[in-house]
Amino acid sequence: MVCADHGAYLLNLTLKEVAQDGEKLAQVIQYCHELYRYDMVLVFSDPYVEAQAMGCPVELEPYPTLLGPAARHSYDRTPEIIHAAKILKMKLDVPVFVSVKGPFTLASFLAGIENYLKIILKRENEASRFMETAMQYQLQYLERLLSLGVNIMIGDPLASSSVISPQMFLKYAFKALQTLVDKTKTHGALVAIHICGDVRPISEYLDKLGADILSIEDIELRTETLKMGGVGTSTILNGDPNRIKSEVDTALENKNVILSTTCDVPPHTPPENIKTMLRIASEYGNIER
Amino acid sequence: MFDSIKQAVIEMDDEKTKESVSIALKEKVDPVEILEKGLIAGMQEVADLFARKEYYVPEVLLCSEAFYAGFDKIKQLIKGSSRKPGAKIVFGVVEGDIHDIGKNIVKVMLEAAGYEVIDLGRDVPVLEFVKAVEREKPDILAISSLMTTTMTHMGEIILELEKRNMRNAVKVIIGGAPVNEEFAASVKADGYSPDGPSAVKLIEKIVSG
Numbered sequence: 001m002v003c004a005d006h007g008a009y010l011l012n013l014t015l016k017e018v019a020q021d022g023e024k025l026a027q028v029i030q031y032c033h034e035l036y037r038y039d040m041v042l043v044f045s046d047p048y049v050e051a052q053a054m055g056c057p058v059e060l061e062p063y064p065t066l067l068g069p070a071a072r073h074s075y076d077r078t079p080e081i082i083h084a085a086k087i088l089k090m091k092l093d094v095p096v097f098v099s100v101k102g103p104f105t106l107a108s109f110l111a112g113i114e115n116y117l118k119i120i121l122k123r124e125n126e127a128s129r130f131m132e133t134a135m136q137y138q139l140q141y142l143e144r145l146l147s148l149g150v151n152i153m154i155g156d157p158l159a160s161s162s163v164i165s166p167q168m169f170l171k172y173a174f175k176a177l178q179t180l181v182d183k184t185k186t187h188g189a190l191v192a193i194h195i196c197g198d199v200r201p202i203s204e205y206l207d208k209l210g211a212d213i214l215s216i217e218d219i220e221l222r223t224e225t226l227k228m229g230g231v232g233t234s235t236i237l238n239g240d241p242n243r244i245k246s247e248v249d250t251a252l253e254n255k256n257v258i259l260s261t262t263c264d265v266p267p268h269t270p271p272e273n274i275k276t277m278l279r280i281a282s283e284y285g286n287i288e289r
Numbered sequence: 290m291f292d293s294i295k296q297a298v299i300e301m302d303d304e305k306t307k308e309s310v311s312i313a314l315k316e317k318v319d320p321v322e323i324l325e326k327g328l329i330a331g332m333q334e335v336a337d338l339f340a341r342k343e344y345y346v347p348e349v350l351l352c353s354e355a356f357y358a359g360f361d362k363i364k365q366l367i368k369g370s371s372r373k374p375g376a377k378i379v380f381g382v383v384e385g386d387i388h389d390i391g392k393n394i395v396k397v398m399l400e401a402a403g404y405e406v407i408d409l410g411r412d413v414p415v416l417e418f419v420k421a422v423e424r425e426k427p428d429i430l431a432i433s434s435l436m437t438t439t440m441t442h443m444g445e446i447i448l449e450l451e452k453r454n455m456r457n458a459v460k461v462i463i464g465g466a467p468v469n470e471e472f473a474a475s476v477k478a479d480g481y482s483p484d485g486p487s488a489v490k491l492i493e494k495i496v497s498g
């Protein structure tokens with residue numbers, strides 16, 4: 001369901017065009033939705049929207065890349081994201097989610113990723129200040145999004161246990177995520193948390209957040225929260241029906257799972273592969289597609 | 290003595306590492322021994338802690354800073370010594386891929402194990418790898434990719450080396466989350482390893498023939 005890059009590829013648009021133009025972003029997301037008919041859409045172009053609005057230099061060609069920590073100039077693409085969200089909310093009859101970055105990941109972008117990973121251990125005051133700046137921004141961004149009546153997906157890749165320890169997760173990322181989750185829920189919107197890589201060491205904390213959905217790679221991990229995922233990005237790219245089937249089966253053996261690819265659908269994925277995944281899933285009856 | 294250097298590295302304390310190295314130097318300890326029994330031994334322990342998931346990326350980055358802080362103090366002294374330089378490694382992340390945390394972790398561990406690493410950075414085009422092999426004449430070319438969409442470049446780099454009759458001059462090892470033994474064999478790489486600590490062992494094995 002994370003489909004903007006793939007949609008851009010199918011429609012022959014560049015990632016830059018899609019990342020800086022809300023209308024085109026909505027167009028590719030709607031296109032994918034009509035092609036595959038899944039049950040929710042996500043407004044997401046790249047991970048750097050907020051960081052760029054806060055002054056990080058970002059290059060959009062040939063694909064979006066963060067060039068460094070926050071400097072003076074900012075380029076604000078949030079109005080485009082909001083524009084896309086509005087269009088999709090109007091046109092589609094499935095829940096629309098909008099991606100926001102987890103404050104820990106955003107703080108890392110602002111400070112420079114490796115620099116930030118060091119200062120969380122060594123210079124805690126400075127690290128906390130970056131967290132506060134990120135948090136303040138995200139609270140107002142969230143406010144703007146929630147007023148549209150959309151749902152929220154918080155992506156926090158750098159808070160993954162592939163990168164930081166569960167202790168650091170608890171110390172920095174957890175409370176910030178909790179605040180965003182609570183705020184979203186008070187507005188009556190759905191909230192999903194997306195963290196790739198290893199989350200086993202923090203699964204208990206993730207459950208505690210009380211989000212509606214956890215989008216994670218390890219679909220067999222025991223959680224109380226509804227999980228989303230199941231089919232790996234390399235599986236969907238290669239398209240071997242047997243492998244797709246075995247991953248779909250594993251995912252759907254668990255009761256509380258929404259089937260999805262684990263992360264962005266790789267741009268060049270043949271549409272057939274996605275249809276194969278959906279067809280296999282549909283054999284399970286009235287399960288989320 | 291060596292233990293306090295080792296501990297300082299493990300405790301991510303660059304000041305204490307420098308201090309301990311200075312004390313050792315004052316007591317006329319052989320700089321090569323300071324390096325091997327103190328600093329490198331410390332980083333080996335760090336690699337173990339990382340492999341056991343007691344240390345994560347931030348801890349390893351800080352330990353490596355402490356390591357380099359100590360190493361800077363003895364670098365010059367070691368140059369003229371009997372210590373043989375380790376193998377030379379050219380290392381980069383393939384084009385289209387900006388994930389470089391893993392590469393940086395592996396690099397730190399290789400350098401701490403005494404290898405010379407030429408870092409090409411991330412998002413490196415196929416031909417840049419080939420040119421770097423030509424220019425640097427490394428013993429080993431190490432390639433990282435974190436995405437299924439970009440890992441195919443690894444095969445392209447190896448083919449390009451073959452085309453230019455350079456394939457036999459260098460051993461190629463690859464790694465990154467989506468890479469595995471099977472993929473490594475399919476692109477005819479000489480080796481694969483799943484993480485930093487095992488990459489060090491892999492290279493030891495390759496270098497010793």
Ligand code: B12
Pocket residue numbers: 045046047063064113157158160162163196197198217233234262263264266346385386387388389390391392394395431432433434435436437438462463464465466467481482483484485486488
């Ligand atoms: C952190 C992260 C990011 C950070 C990267 C910061 C940075 N400067 O590196 C940010 C947020 C910027 C990011 C961006 C993106 N990411 Co990302 N990211 C991750 C995440 C969560 C962890 C990666 C990491 O740093 N791990 C920690 C390090 C220490 O581990 P490692 O890299 O695996 O390295 C170890 C081993 O693999 C090995 N190793 C690595 N290289 C080598 C080389 C050799 C020679 C050897 C021997 C060993 C070796 O040793 C290392 C140390 O032990 C992974 C999830 C995952 N499952 O890995 C996704 C992941 C890699 N990202 C993914 C994606 C899709 C993206 C984006 C495209 C998202 C988007 N739509 O914009 C962009 C990428 C843009 C681009 N073109 O590259 C996908 C890739 C999917 C695919 N197609 O295969 C992943 C797998 C998530 C997922 N589940 O789908 N990401």
